[in-house]
Amino acid sequence: MAKDTCPRCDGDGTIKCPTCKGSGHVGIPIISEVAEAVLGTSDECTRCDGSGEVRCPNCGGKGEV
Numbered sequence: 001m002a003k004d005t006c007p008r009c010d011g012d013g014t015i016k017c018p019t020c021k022g023s024g025h026v027g028i029p030i031i032s033e034v035a036e037a038v039l040g041t042s043d044e045c046t047r048c049d050g051s052g053e054v055r056c057p058n059c060g061g062k063g064e065v
C-alpha cells in the first residue's frame with residue numbers, strides 16, 4: 001500500500017483546532033481581547049494550547065495515510 005497525502009490535513013499533520021476554530025482562543029473574541037489587555041492573560045484554548053492547530057486525527061500527525 002502506497003502512502004498518500006492525508007486528505008484531512010493536506011499533508012500538514014495538523015488541522016485547525018475544532019475547539020477554538022483555529023483562533024487559539026475560546027469564548028467571545030471581543031471579550032477575549034479586553035481580557036488579554038486588562039489582565040495580561042486570555043482564554044487560551046486548552047486543546048491546542050493557543051496554537052490554533054491540533055494533530056490530525058486522521059493520520060496521527062504524520063501527514064500521510
Ligand SMILES: [Zn+2]
Pocket residue numbers: 017018019020021022023024025045046047048049050051052053
Ligand atoms: Zn484550540
Ligand SMILES: [Zn+2]
Pocket residue numbers: 006007008009010011012013014056057058059060061062063064
Ligand atoms: Zn492528516
